[in-house]
Amino acid sequence: MFGQIRYLISESFRGWRQHRTVILPSLLTIFLSSLLLAASLAALGGVFRILRAEGSLYTVEAFLPENVAADSIGAIRNRLEHFRNIDSVEFVSADSALADFRRHFSGEMLELVDENPIPPFFRMTLVPGARNPSDLVDVMNALSREGSFEEVQAPVAWATRVSEWKFKMVFWPICLSVMLLVTLSLIICNSVRLSLMSRKLLVENMKYAGGSPFFIEFPFVLEGMMQGFVGSALSVLLLGAVVNSLARAMPMLAENIGGLGILLALVVCMVTALSAYFSYRTVQEFLLAKRNERD
Incomplete structure (x- = not known):
């Protein structure tokens, strides 16, 4: 054999x-x-x-003024939690934002400034059913009209490109x-x-x-x-x-x-x-x- x-x-x-x-x-x-x-x-x-x-693209960051009162943060967060299509709300303090920046980028970028240039902000994710570019833009516009934030940003261009x-x-x-x-x-x-x-x-x-x-x-x-x-x-x-x-x-x-x-x-x-x-x-x-x- x-x-x-x-x-x-x-x-x-x-x-x-x-x-x-x-x-x-x-x-x-x-x-x-x-x-x-x-x-x-x-x-x-x-x-x-x-x-x-892709789900991480449907995240909105709303930056607060540097002189925002600490006792008003809770009230703002409570309003955000009742916004349409928002799933979760996370508050990121200025110190936490700076520490996160240092973990991902070189500290040389911050040597030209004396103070922390990153303001506190809220990071919000959208509910799964609203994770599309149009709802992302609607949430951004609604937050911009809210009046409590200096700037609202989200990766709309990337979300649109991936969706298409x-x-x-x-x-x-x-x-x-x-x-x-x-x-x-x-x-x-x-x-x-x-x-x-x-x-x-x-x-x-x-x-x-x-x-x-x-x-x-x-x-x-x-x-x-x-x-x-x-x-x-x-x-x-x-x-x-x-x-x-x-x-x-x-x-x-x-x-x-x-x-x-x-x-x-x-x-x-x-x-x-x-x-x-x-x-x-x-x-x-x-x-x-x-x-x-x-x-």
């Missing part, structure tokens, strides 16, 4: 050497398709990460990924079919000699798996190297590529499994066609 397995494996590698003019173009195409597939899925993962953080592009950001990567999977399937089927046709006499002799379906199918299925694995593995290694280089140059990117290694490993497993399946299907169809010809 083990001797037969060794023979079938060696036959698969022999097929790679003897039919490299067929296999190498297919391997190159699988490499390029896998590279695009991995990049598309990585982009899709980034889109979902952006959409998960949300469907496209999800649809096109999914569409491209499906097209690439179909392309990979066709490439693998065609490669195995050409390999079968070039070894047609060998397959027929094995069949006439009483070879089992497993004995005939195994070399071709293993050959297809090897193409899928090698092509996809090289593509994810290249993509991983490019992303790591960009991450070293852009620290912000490095904070948002968590899980990329798992995604790239899934791409290799998916392309390899796809290669094995369609190789098996192609060999089955070939043997069935030959059986029908004899009948």
Whole structure:
């Protein structure tokens, strides 16, 4: 049994050497398709990460005057809690705002001023049902008319941009990924079919000699798996190297590529499994066609 397995494996590698003019173009195409597939899925993962953080865009900050009385803060907060479409209200003192600024930005930006330039403010989030650009603008306008604040701000431009592009950001990567999977399937089927046709006499002799379906199918299925694995593995290694280089140059990117290694490993497993399946299907169809010809 083990001797037969060794023979079938060696036959698969022999097929790679003897039919490299067929296999190498297919391997190159699988490499390029896998590279695009991995990049598309990585982009899709980034889109979902952006959409998960979309709720944080629907935050309004209303800045109080520097000389606001401490006893009036509670009354203002009480009014804000009863505003339409406001979910939560958080008061941020001037000291807390300064400490938060120092955590996220360089302290050199504050060296030119003697006092704390950041006034106290209220940070408000919108209820989930009102997290859209129009309601965000309505809340901003209502707070501006309230008269208790020097300035009211919110990331309206970013919220509008994400809302407008949300469907496209999800649809096109999914569409491209499906097209690439179909392309990979066709490439693998065609490669195995050409390999079968070039070894047609060998397959027929094995069949006439009483070879089992497993004995005939195994070399071709293993050959297809090897193409899928090698092509996809090289593509994810290249993509991983490019992303790591960009991450070293852009620290912000490095904070948002968590899980990329798992995604790239899934791409290799998916392309390899796809290669094995369609190789098996192609060999089955070939043997069935030959059986029908004899009948």
